[in-house]
Amino acid sequence: MKFIINTTNLQSGGALQVASSLLEEWNKNSAHEFHVFLSPQLSAVLEQNKLGQNLQFYEFKNNPTSNIKSLINNKSKLKKLELKIKPDAVLTVFGPAIWKPQKPHLVGFANGYYLFDDSNFIQQGVLTNIFKRIKYYSRRFLLFRQLKKEANYYWVETALAQNKLAAIISEDIRKIEIIGNTYGTSFNMERTPKHKTNNTFNLLYVSAYYPHKNFEIIPSVIEILAYQKVNCRFICTLPQKEFEGITRHVKNLNFIKNVGPCRQEALVRLYSEADAVFMPSLLETYSANYLEAMKMELPIICSNFDFSRTICGDAALYFDAQNPEDIAHKIVELINNEKLRNYLINAGKKRLAQLETPESRANKLLTLLENIALENPKQ
DSSP states (O other), X not given: OEEEEXXXXXXXXXXXXXXXXXXXXXXXXXXXXXXXXXXXXXXHHOOGGGSOTTEEEEEOSSOTTSOHHHHHHHHHHHHHHHHHHOOSEEEESSSOOSOOOSSOEEEXXXXXXXXXXXXXXXXXXXXXXXXXXXXXXXXXXXXXXXXXXXXXXXXXXXXXXXXXXXXXXXXXXGGEXXXXXXXXXXXXXXXXXXXXSSOOEEEEEOOOXXXXXXXXXXXXXXXXXXXXXXXXXXEEOOOHHHHHHHHTTOSOGGGEEEOOSOOHHHHHHHHHHOSEEEEOOSOOSOOTHHHHHHHTTXXXXXXXXXXXHHHHTTSEEEEOTTOHHHHHHHHHHHHHOHHHHHHHHHHHHHHHTTSOOHHHHHHHHHHHHHHHHHHSOOO
């Protein structure tokens, strides 16, 4: 079969990681042809020369939402390529794609910011202001209208997302498949030993910048930890501009380090050199950070919300993500309690065994694409 894999709208964060992992897994499958439409951002991080001949790449210079000209040009190019390739089905890894193919279209959705309008983060941080409320619901309406217009089938990462999406777009829940998130394919590499030159306890926070990621809480936590003379450091993977904005008032800069956005192989090394994974996020659908920590045998210390507890269970130490004192207290507890760290690591191993792997996720998504193609044979 022939499949188009559309990533032209992907720009940053976990979406790029998911797309990269799927392509690396499908590279092992010679039974199908995969025609991959690449965004500039995915093209920059994807090592195409390491992938097989059954993956054919088509590079796009701009994302469809960059400007009106890019939108028009991308739609025209997408339409022409679909006519030329004649696929059996089309997958947009995460939508909306801002494009409606002629063939059956499976679209992933993982935008928790607009999906979970009933979350504390949205209710307290967005909807209390009338202008923000109008802006939020206007964009939300347009996003879901576009999603319903272009997709024939959907895939999401949790049952909660499935139920919420079905209610919002008034869609048959049987057309919305659940396939969980997982760690990147690169994390199947053998773990390298830590190379530490001092006793600093490194807390790794892997994320692009979004308001719900709650980076702004870190300076207040640093102030408390510095006062208590705790020997620890936060490691971030932000673009330098965002990092400087967050830390502009931080006096104790030795408590935080930014390494910038990283490729998957570099991330594996960062995890190998870390002592724990730190996640103060206020809103998630299904972050891969939790699973990456489990895979790399690191304790997790994270915000206490349903989305984190659903994934981590007893494999994490939880804190009040809006309370710097509680966060600092839990960090000190983790640093000083080796027994607790070992318990969380072992609980993470057990939890990981119950969740998706890069291979199982890719196989389930490919089976879904095959079934969609068989249900909608070529005319």
